[in-house]
Amino acid sequence: MNTAELGLPVDVPSTALFTDHYELTMLQAALEGGTAGRRSVFEVFTRRLPPGRRYGVVCGTGRVLDAVRNFRFDERQLAFLRERGVVDGATLEWLSRYRFGGDIWGYPEGEVYFPGSPVLRVEGTFAECVLLETVILSILNHDSAIAAAASRMAAAAGDRPLMEMGARRTHELAAVAASRAAYVGGFSSTSDLAAGFRYGIPTIGTSAHAFTLVHDTEREAFTAQVDSLGRGTTLLVDTYDVAEAVALAVEVAGPELGAVRIDSGDLLLVAHRVRQQLDELGAHKTRIVVTSDLDEYAIASLAAAPVDAYGVGTQLVTGSGHPTASMVYKLVARASSDGADAPLEPVAKRSGGGKRTLGGRKWAARRFDAYGVAEAEVIGTGEVPGELAGSQLLVELVRGGEVVGREPLEAARDRHAAARGALPMSATQLSRGEPVLPTEYVA
Template identity: 80%
Template sequence: MSTAELGLPVDVPSTALFTDRYELTMLQAALRSGAAQRRSVFEAFTRRLPEGRRYGVVAGTGRVLDAVENFRFDAPVLDFLRREHVVDEATLEWLAGYRFTGDIWGYPEGEVYFPGSPVLRVEGTFAEAVVLETVVLSILNHDSAIAAAASRMAVAAGGRPLMEMGARRTHELAAVAASRAAYVGGFRTSSNLAAGFRYGIPTVGTSAHAFTLLHDTERDAFTAQVESLGRGTTLLVDTYDVATAVRAAVEIAGPELGAVRIDSGDLLLLAHRVRQQLDDLGAKQTRIVVTSDLDEYAIASLAAAPVDSYGVGTSLVTGSGHPTCSMVYKLVARAAGGEPLVPVAKKSMGGKTSVGGRKWAARRVDEDGVAVAEVVGSGAVPEDLVDRQLLVPLVRAGEVVGREPLEAAHVRHIEARAGLPLSATQLSRGEPALPTEQTA
């Protein structure tokens, strides 16, 4: 859910300069040649998944819609472009009236995708569609990478709650986007208050080692936290000696203590020891939260441990080794005037080819409803796939029609992932869980 949907006051700046200079110089040349008004179709897709990934996760769609709505060349932006001699006066005049008036279709947020999947399709004049390339890719590449990492971590967690806590490990604005993408991919809460403010994501927080070190004793710190935040709070127990801290925590808060957090050491061993100690002290309902540079593999290694929830930071906000999805935004069809669309495609060397034509996509399933193939084509949709199409309208004639609550994307991803073959959730390296079939 966007800030506007939450009814929160916010000054939304123009997104028009979230672009590369050559987008505007191409525009100037196309305006001069007369080709700028040609009807065009651009598609965002990836030629391959990051190494070891079995599926991708579409995330950032809602942010793309916000960016398109706010792609406006206001006076300060135009003054900058004029001062830097980026484009000529005729182009500046055209940009002053820029509004995207075309159509955008795409995979709904939270859906899974595979190599060649037309994740987003932008249709309009060349002029109004080409300038969106950089901002669209910037959002989709970042958010989808985070959501894919989050999804793998959610699988490894096996239903145990996940908390996003990576704000201090990335750019401050990227941290907010990462929190949103993590929620799409399966996390339930975030430590980032800006993410809670903008998107309504539930926020959580406990305390740092600094809070314990501030006080004369660990008991003083625990007492202050419990008296201020209540017995249901989470106490950090690894500043000094874990066993001593757990004993003090239960003595101070009683068996109603909400949780203890372990942030260092042998998490598997400590989790078992702490659980036994809590039970022996009568705090059988007190939960155990673990943090400490977790990734999907570390989470999976704790599957047999008595851990109730995980907090993940660095690995999550960096895409767990894959901070981008390598999505591209390519012109696949164009037409002059009222003529039919003509497929166009890049045919260069080095594997950077693309398939021309305005495409549809559908997912074929077996008799048990399990997905078996991603089918992408530019001709007529086969009758058996008509009801399995993936692209949905997001913008129609310049008006956003596909905005939805963030929770919908979260739920959709869980359902989409459940529809994949079991091999999709393996953490070991392997090929995409579904083959992509290209049809004419």
């Protein structure tokens, strides 16, 4: 399916150029040197979580499946590579026929992960796998970083809904992926219409300060908004004086007013005052929405305030201090000759201290205690121990080039809530700490 033909505003016709130049030069050298056909296993993992974070959230898997499917070189792209002299004619010919025909397994989307977790495993010939490095990492590193921040915010917000409003603070297409990741992490809705269009996420929003300011008076603005959008709308009450605006809002809309939004000031103090004022005016059901520079700490600090919903922007789309995950895509095993039957041998970089990796094709499982609480991430390269066979983490996503692991976004969102819920309680402490599960390696 060519997504460009659908006119979708957030996809692109081909993902094949979201690729580092060196993937193609390696391909050329491997094709010429005779190693391109060696069966290979690449794994995506991170050596560490961001400092202080207690768990990671796998996100972007569904987008990876789209990206692999759309990884096709068309005539214009090949012409570009030819004109620039990126690779030779034989390699261009090979690229013109490229379709990923291998297998991909991975942690299902929304699952939590820890240092060393093999969150994605790509298997096929060296040539067909090496090309996918950049686009797979771009997606997983971005989306997982946002989902991890969203998950912490969702834990801090408890039962109160979180609205994603950060589109204006990040690249316009990163924003769409960020809305998606926020939804997986536990947000309820987004301001971003493209995210609603592309992923079906509920969209929300009513008005900004500009709307009040374009009117001659706040009364005219509120009246126009209520006339057009109904009494259930949310009125923004901090353009001039909050107390006056709240009184005016209830006067204009009546006690059926849906909500008031506060976007500046000391939210804890202001929320209490506004709640009291609304109650005195009989607007007991009018909700209070706050939206000013929130992060997970600010959300937690408002737990005792009479706030009904949070809108989060900048800190969500920038990963609350950690805008990228540090996942890498590493060759961990390969055959010494061509052919599907050639035995795999583990390989790993050996120099450079902190950048060493563990060779070999891995399985992963999560061990739980008698109460169903996770107690360890267990990773190995040999046989899976019998007692862990039922709690393995990797699932099949692509088989022989065909996507088999697609699922609705809701499934990832539900899975994340369940996975986070099964972690030890200290997982959702906001303070800095070590990963909440140890990673254990078994031979």
